[in-house]
Amino acid sequence: MATVELLFSALPEHVRTARLVAAAVARRAGVDEAVLDELRLAVGEACSRAVGLHISNGVTSPVRVVLIEDEKKFSIEVGDDAPGPSAAALTAARGAGGAPGSAQDDGGADGEDDMGLAVISGLVDDVEVSADESGGLIRMSWPTTPAHVLS
Template sequence: MATVELRFSALPEHVRTARLVAAAVARRAGVDESVLDEVRLAVGEACSRAVGLHQRGSGSGGAVRVALTDQEKRFLIEVGDGAGPLSDLIASGGADESADGSEDTLGLAVITGLVEDLEVGRDDDGGVIRMSWPVAMA
């Protein structure tokens, strides 16, 4: 089981890099070519959501973390927003419900449509989105 991990400051211009790296690592792991666009889009949405949380929180100082793990039969991607307690406020509706809040909901809806195996949760640093896809058997 090999893992590639990215950490980047919560700036929108870094999301594109995360998408490209995710697609390249997924291809190397054996994810079917027909699914690579879904991987790229899902990672982009998850990372954009994480960046948005930081921007709404006036820059909480944390970094966005993307872990790409090649397991035996699955390719797992975990995106941690590193936004701390702000993740809970957004998820519970306790934060300002502006256009940004609807973007967060829309982003999760897009990810849900792209990924069959999806888990939205939390760790010590903030919110975490875990997604996985099957890999082709060699």
């Protein structure tokens, strides 16, 4: 299992770099070319959300992106260190069956967190969102196809 970890300052201009690195590693891992645009968009949304949470909460630690290549799937984890009830409320709403932006979801004062999670949920079949007082984590994964051996 190969792992790549990317840490970047919570600045919007670094989100593009995270998207490009994620797409390059996903391509190498065997993720289908047809879903790479969706993968880039999902990573961009997750990283933009983390950057926004860091900025709005005055968090100075870097945003974490972990790219994990397994035999059958490729996973991306985007972590933030932003505390607060909005992250916990998002997790509770999703655990109770409420989709981001639903009536059960009262996280995010302006709904931007909700919209980003809704976009991610629409793009990625296998996604998990978790959060607590120390921050949040979005885990996304895609199936991979085995590399063909050339003879």
